Amino acid sequence: MIKEKENPNVKNGHPDECAEWILPVRDALDVLYGRWKLPIIISLTFGDKRFTQIRDEIPGLTDKSLSKELKELEGNQLITRTVFDTFPPRVMYSITAHGRSLEKVINELRDWGNQHREKIINS
Incomplete structure (x- = not known):
């Protein structure tokens, strides 16, 4: 058993602030991990689609990868x-409504991606 003083994530009886930030971010990344999950979610924000419609909208996405990612997204209720x-x-x-809750995150990522692209191109 680890005593509170020995736990590296506890300082002065309080959990380390960094660990408090890391855990939920890791949880989110675990759910969204993969090259295709966010593009699939974005595709479905524009309306319900059949398998082939999703595949055709996302260049490079194979049937095997799409099938795997759809199962995982469904398992996470997105x-x-x-x-x-x-x-x-x-x-x-x-x-789903839970999947739509990612809209703000996706918009922020898109905005950051556009800014980053401009910064790199103009450097």
Whole structure:
């Protein structure tokens, strides 16, 4: 058992502020980790889509990668998968309210990306 004084994340009886910031950021990155998750989420913010529509909107995305990422996004409740009782079966993917909660984060990343691109190009 680690005593409070021995725990490197506790100073003077209080958790280290850095650790308090790192844990939730790591949680978020674990959910969004991967080359394709954010592009898929962005694609679905523009409306419900079929598998091939998502794949065709994101250059370089393979069927295998898309399938894997969709399952993980669904598991994290960021998207939903709806199967329609048609022949052949039709499947649509939608962003959830929880997925839409990333809108502010995505907008901030887009703004930062644009600023960064300008800074690098103009250097």
